Amino acid sequence: MGIRGLTTFIQNRSHLYLEDYELHDTELVIDGNSIACQLYKWHASSNDCFGGDYDKFGKAINNFFEVLKQCNITPFVIFDGGYETRKVATIISRMKNKIKSANQLNPVTETSVSVFPIFLRKTFEHFVNQRGINKVRCDFEGDTDTANIARALGCPILSYDSDYFIFDTLYIPFPNFEMTVRRTKLQNIKTYKYINCKIYSVDKFLKSFDGLEKRSLPMLAVLLGNDYVKRGVFTMFYQNLKIQKCHGNQSDQQKRIKSLLIWLQNETIESALKKVLSRYKKVRRNNIMKKIQEAIKGYNSLDSKYLNYFDVIPILKDKSPKTDLDLSIVNNIHDEEEGSSSEEKEGYSSGEKEEINNDGSSSEEELVFEESSSEVDVPPKFLEKFRKCIYPPSFMDISVQNKYYCVPQIENNSLEQSTMISFDILSAIHKILTNSDDRPLLCIGRKGSEHVGKSQIPLCNIPVPSYNEIETLSKESKENLILDILDIDNTFCSCLKMFPQSWHIFLLTIHYYLKKTLAGWPIIYSLIMSKLLLSYIDKKVGFYRSSKIFNKRFASFTSNQKTESLNTDDIQTSLENISQNDSIGCLKAVITYFEMDDKLTRNYKAFDRNLVHSISQFQSCLLHIGHLNILLDFPYSDFYMPDLLNSTFVYNLTNNLNKRTNLDEYMKILLKDAPGVLYSFQCILDTLRSYIKIEMTQQIAIKKRKKKKRKAKLEEEFENIQFDSDEEVVFDPNNKFAVLGQS
Known part of the structure; x- marks a missing residue:
């Protein structure tokens, strides 16, 4: 959820609220969505402006879990599910901010603006699934269940979400978590490895505010405002709150936090509620109190249905009734205040008055507080696969809300998202999940430059099975269904059979991508090279992304490969036969493409x-074809993004290849010291060209269009040039213009 300003408040006083802690030999509950973002932001060293360097992210994920393993820490990863309908206003607001950030991001602003790539969470989840790590996906928002599971297991939470300062559980904020392993140096005692970090507990926090009750902390979160309750709802309360001073140049929000904490020191949760509600007219109290109750309930819940997905025996703590809000008491408070004269004291300052509906609520509140049930009406087998992290979160949004929320990406905002x-593909997924032929799916995403809007996705017009019929289909039928949805001829199956299974979704995506765009060969060459490097070359050479480090390590390398042994028509064999010497020669030729070009960091206009x-x-x-494959129970093998795409590499190589007139000849020069890689690359391209006929027509169309535009522009320039009357001028589009003779 998130409580604005609370993380800053705690970190600024970390010496008071956080304790040094050695993390080892324990369970650890991990907020999956939060930690995926933090690992990417601080440990992946990715160039966000190109779309994401997943190989670097994959290495960061591996390092993270390796550190946990060395310290004998058992992770339990909790992922968020679909969006709650009552959170729609927050979703839209955050989407707008992300679109704005994506529009501002370029190589110059790279260090100050961050945009997460579209496969961020999918990559983290894939690693967790493949390694058999304990995990579960909540149906919707997972903060409450994450806290409950940590309490049940008697272990800390690792996250970076301010809500965990309110939950009664041990919490390690990610910036206070060292990604290194330390070893004790105690004499005559068995040593152990540990991770140095700082840990937060509610009890230590309360000691700094004598008299503040643990039960009152959820009230602090509600009054400050979170994703479900906007602070603006309590404007009238804040007008009567004494604002405390803070040391230093602190923001208004920091002052509010301190002021609320001082105020709550002398209040119980019941008396605090009474004073808050007394500032509002009777017609609004019932609505506001209902929302406060709903928000507080999330912080005070103690049970989690998701514990059943872990093979553990919970260490249940004392479920003291003091930690729960007695709703009947709150209702009595409401009844007492109904007849009080204090509600008439409420007034609005200039510019703050809201339009009040007949039921006493405001239009803003209705947007923020749209009700959402924690129970979902979906097939049990869907729910089981969803909770086991097989299905992506968007499947819940499609099934329950009939909406698809786009993840903002780096785009040209003058074009369609x-x-x-x-x-x-989305239309087919929607039809299978909902078995609906007449209700189109709504897509929520960028409209225009920086706005958020909704689009109706056209109904799927091809026959697809219902969700319950999927398991009755054969693997071949499912493969053919995917081809039908992608509008790819069944003959392409013969092409796929020539490749390892890990290539199939990638190749289907290339085919579909070429059908839907006017992309040329340069980007296809780059994508294939990216796949070769991440899936094969790295395995032979090691992970190198710095030309300085690589060249120092392999300074004495010389190529001595022979091409005679490379003659094979089998693509899989040619890929398996790529040698280490070949791999070193290849990486030496292309290592600089993994790095940001200095020219781009100095001039953002050079950014394409x-x-x-x-x-x-x-x-x-790739994402949505992958989702379709998941929905149909993986007729094609799944793929792992760190083995497939480094967007910095693809951008740089494509940008270079766009300048070349003969791509194949250039690739021969580029890979002259890696004949095995070159041979595999040529085999792959030749095979694709023989099956994907549409690309050549498109490329010719692009060239003709560019040539036509260039000629028209030069003719216009030519007409605007003034010449002496005794000159005979003839237009030459190749030389811009030429004075050929005298009249």
């Missing part, structure tokens, strides 16, 4: 946003 390229838009479109195709 990149998700539109996948509408055919259209190219990044194309990379985003490809990622959208």
Whole structure:
């Protein structure tokens, strides 16, 4: 959820509220969504402006869990599920901010603006699934259940969410978690490895505010405002609150936090509620109290149905009734205040008056407080796969809300959002999940430059099975269904059989992407090279992304490969035969493409946003084809993004190849010291060209259009040039113009 300003308040006083802690030999509950973002932001060293470097992110994820393993820490990862309908206002607001950030992001602003790539959570979840790590996906928001599971297991939470300062559980904020392993140096005692960190407990926090009750902390969160209750609802209360001073140049929000804590020292939760409600007219009290109750309930819940998904015996703590809000008492408070004259004291300052509905609520509140049930009406087998992290969160949004929320990406905002390229796939997924032929799916995403709007995705017009019929289909039927949805001819199956299974979704995406865009060969060459490097070359050479470090390590490398042994028509064999020497030669030739070009960091105008838009479109195709494959129980093998895409590499190589007139000849020069890689690359391209005929027509169309535009522009320039009357001038589009003779 998130409580604005509370993390800053705690961190500024960390010496009072946080304790040094050695984390080892214990369970650890991990807020999956939060930690995925933090690992990417602080440990992946990715160039966000190109669309995401997933290989670096994969390495960061691996390092994180390796550190936990070395310290004998058993992780339990909790992921969020679908969006709650009462959180729609917050979703839209955050989406607007992300779109704005994506529009501002470029190589110059890279260090000050951050945009998470579309596969961020999918990559983290894939790693957790593949390694058999304890995990569960909540149906909706997971903060409450994450806290409850940590309490039940008697262990800390690792996250970076201010709500955990309110929950009665041990909490390690991620910035206070060292990603390194330490070892004790005690004499005559068995040593152990540990992670140094700082830990927060509610009890230590309360000691700094004598008289503040643990039960009152949820009231602090509600009054400050979170994703469900906006602080503006309590404007009248704040007008009567004594604002405390803070040391230093603190913001108004920091002053509010301190003021509320001082105020709550002398209040019980019941008396605090009474004073808050007394500031409002009778017609509004019932509505406001109802929302406060709902928000507080989330902080005071103690049970979690998701514990059943872990093979553990919970260490249940004392469920003292003091920690729960007695709703009947709150209702009595409401009854007492109904007849009080104090409600008439309420007034509105200039510019703050709201339009009040007949039921006493405001239009703003209705947007913020739209009700949401914790129970969902979906098939039991859907729920089981969803909670086991097989299905993505968007499946819940589609099934329950009939909505799809786009993840903002780096795009050219003068063009349509990149998700539109996948509408055919989303339409089919929606039809299978809902078995609906007449209700279109609503897509919530970018409209125009920086606005958020909704689009109706056209209904799927091809026959698809219902959700319950999926398990009755054969693997071949499911494969053919995917081809039908993608509008790819069944003959492409022959192409797929020539490749390892890990390539199949990638190749289907390339085919679909080429059908839906006017992309040329340069970006296809780059995508294939990215796949080769991350899936094969790295395995032979090691993980190198710095040309300085690589060249120092392999300074004495010389190529001695022979091409005679490379003659094979089998792509899989050619890939398996790539040698270490070959891999070193390849990486030596392309290592600089993994790095940001210094020219881009000095001049943002050199940044090709259209190219990044194309990379985003490809990622959208890959994501949604992957989702379709998941829904149909994996007729094609799944893929792992760190083995597939480094967007910095794809951008740089494509940008270079766009300048070349003969791509194949250039690739021969580039990979001259890696004949095995070159041979595999050529085999892959030749095979694709023989099956994907549409690309050549598109590329010719692009060239003709560019040539036509260039000629028209030069003719216009030519007409505007003034010449002496005795000159005979003939237009030459190749030389711009030429004076050929005298009249």
